Amino acid sequence: MHKLDKQFINNHWVASHGQRRLAVMDPFREEMIAEITAGDAADVEAAVAAARQAQPAWQALGGKARGDYLDAFAEALSARRDELIRVSSTNNGKALMEAGIDLDDAIACYRYYAGQARALEARQGRLVEHAMEGVEARCYEDPAGVVGLIAPWNFPLVTSAWKLAPALAAGCTAVFKPSEVTPLPELALAEIALEIGLPAGVINLLHGDGDGIGAPLTQHPGIDKLSFTGSNAVGEKVMQAAAHGARGVSLELGGKSPILVLDDADVAKAADWVMAGIFFNSGQICSATSRLIVHEAISESLYAALGERIDALTLGDPLDEASDMGPMTSARQRDAVQSYLALAEREELEAVRDARHRRLPSQGYFVAPTLYRDVPEDSRLWREEIFGPVLCARNVTSEEEAIALANDSAFGLAATVISGDAERAKRVGRALRAGSIWFNTEQLVLPETGWGGFGISGIGRELGPWGLAGYLEVKHIVGPA
Numbered sequence: 001m002h003k004l005d006k007q008f009i010n011n012h013w014v015a016s017h018g019q020r021r022l023a024v025m026d027p028f029r030e031e032m033i034a035e036i037t038a039g040d041a042a043d044v045e046a047a048v049a050a051a052r053q054a055q056p057a058w059q060a061l062g063g064k065a066r067g068d069y070l071d072a073f074a075e076a077l078s079a080r081r082d083e084l085i086r087v088s089s090t091n092n093g094k095a096l097m098e099a100g101i102d103l104d105d106a107i108a109c110y111r112y113y114a115g116q117a118r119a120l121e122a123r124q125g126r127l128v129e130h131a132m133e134g135v136e137a138r139c140y141e142d143p144a145g146v147v148g149l150i151a152p153w154n155f156p157l158v159t160s161a162w163k164l165a166p167a168l169a170a171g172c173t174a175v176f177k178p179s180e181v182t183p184l185p186e187l188a189l190a191e192i193a194l195e196i197g198l199p200a201g202v203i204n205l206l207h208g209d210g211d212g213i214g215a216p217l218t219q220h221p222g223i224d225k226l227s228f229t230g231s232n233a234v235g236e237k238v239m240q241a242a243a244h245g246a247r248g249v250s251l252e253l254g255g256k257s258p259i260l261v262l263d264d265a266d267v268a269k270a271a272d273w274v275m276a277g278i279f280f281n282s283g284q285i286c287s288a289t290s291r292l293i294v295h296e297a298i299s300e301s302l303y304a305a306l307g308e309r310i311d312a313l314t315l316g317d318p319l320d321e322a323s324d325m326g327p328m329t330s331a332r333q334r335d336a337v338q339s340y341l342a343l344a345e346r347e348e349l350e351a352v353r354d355a356r357h358r359r360l361p362s363q364g365y366f367v368a369p370t371l372y373r374d375v376p377e378d379s380r381l382w383r384e385e386i387f388g389p390v391l392c393a394r395n396v397t398s399e400e401e402a403i404a405l406a407n408d409s410a411f412g413l414a415a416t417v418i419s420g421d422a423e424r425a426k427r428v429g430r431a432l433r434a435g436s437i438w439f440n441t442e443q444l445v446l447p448e449t450g451w452g453g454f455g456i457s458g459i460g461r462e463l464g465p466w467g468l469a470g471y472l473e474v475k476h477i478v479g480p481a
């Protein structure tokens with residue numbers, strides 16, 4: 001069993017100042033697989049000091065050299081592919097295929113920002129076109145400084161890559177806090193930092209929970225910018241903390257994303273996409289398309305096709321290639337989802353499939369893949385993020401009604417449109433209020449495209465050039481030509 005009683009600060013594993021011990025679980029075997037010593041404010045202090053000391057030299061290194069380190073990071077992650085997939089699958093409860101996607105997307109992200117770091121160097125000091133004669137204006141993009149990065153548990157490798165890669169590309173140094181629920185996959189980041197000879201203090205990794213590490217990190221005046229992925233409740237606290245000292249903040253929060261199945265959709269293909277949008281990672285995905293909005297002309301055949309596909313899902317050991325769906329990542333998340341299922345029962349929602357239709361594995365924090373139809377618009381199940389394998393459906397009679405229903409949400413992270421006519425799907429997609437719109441596909445995230453939400457889904461964008469811009473301060477030098 002791992003004993004994580006050290007913090008990674010300034011390229012050294014040093015004893016944690018904290019006293020509290022937290023169990024890290026294998027959610028399938030329901031066994032403790034590691035114990036972390038939750039750090040405290042003294043660990044944050046040391047990590048911020050190391051990052052501050054390292055930052056000027058990391059900036060001075062230039063984008064090209066930083067890009068080479070990011071490429072080396074991607075290479076090192078690839079070299080550990082099999083090991084990391086198993087660790088991630090065991091700690092997270094992800095099916096092996098899902099853990100593979102988490103890792104591959106992370107690798108693609110480090111590679112992409114290696115290129116962005118080089119491009120950044122190439123454009124430093126470029127002349128700005130303007131209308132005034134006899135004046136020279138040049139544009140520079142400097143790093144924001146030292147950044148505090150906080151990640152959730154559902155996709156440990158990719159959510160950390162989306163922060164670390166652009167931050168390092170920009171010339172920032174980082175204090176990074178993985179989730180205390182899944183700290184094991186991200187241990188590799190510290191090991192890789194040592195392996196590739198990353199300068200000391202560029203990445204500092206702190207183990208602990210929100211009270212011990214998260215809150216002191218967000219409140220530390222030595223942090224110039226905060227980037228947080230997690231729940232809305234904590235996101236609001238992070239934003240309040242960032243207000244002190246007018247520091248920058250990016251928030252990637254929850255979602256309640258719609259999938260619109262239009263009347264001209266191929267029902268079998270639509271059913272496959274609906275399944276992928278909600279049962280991937282057992283529904284523990286911020287961009288899960290958890291609200292199904294289907295035209296009534298094809299709704300009955302779609303519900304029938306979904307019922308068959310749900311019955312065919314194999315729930316089991318995530319390390320078994322035959323498993324389609326693993327357990328919830330924690331007992332706490334299972335209980336949170338169960339509370340929505342209990343509410344659905346009280347509201348007498350009509351289940352096309354739920355726990356009554358299958359026998360769950362005898363061990364593991366499983367929730368049965370569930371589909372409710374005709375869910376009232378004012379039900380909490382229709383409005384709130386459940387973060388589990390629970391799909392809520394409603395029928396509509398027109399495209400306009402589908403768009404209006406899709407947009408009637410406080411969230412705005414993602415949306416999917418399924419149609420037999422790609423041009424129609426894209427047109428409907430333009431009318432939707434969300435950061436990522438998929439047509440005739442699901443959950444396809446490219447490092448080149450931005451990631452983030454409208455409304456309460458967050459502030460700012462990760463990925464693409466926008467992800468890098470979040471870690472840069474723009475400055476201009478202007479004078480007589």
Ligand code: NAD
Pocket residue numbers: 150151152153154155159177178179180208209210211213214215218229230231232234235237238252253254255285286385387413457458
């Ligand atoms: P969470 O908010 O409970 O925890 C996220 C992180 O914040 C953890 O590392 C936690 O230790 C830390 N934390 C807790 N309290 C803190 C505090 N007071 N100050 C600073 N940090 C604190 O979220 P979670 O349960 O880990 O993740 C699930 C949530 O994350 C869901 O709501 C999901 O939608 C969201 N999420 C969003 C995205 C996205 O890109 N939009 C991606 C993944 C997950």
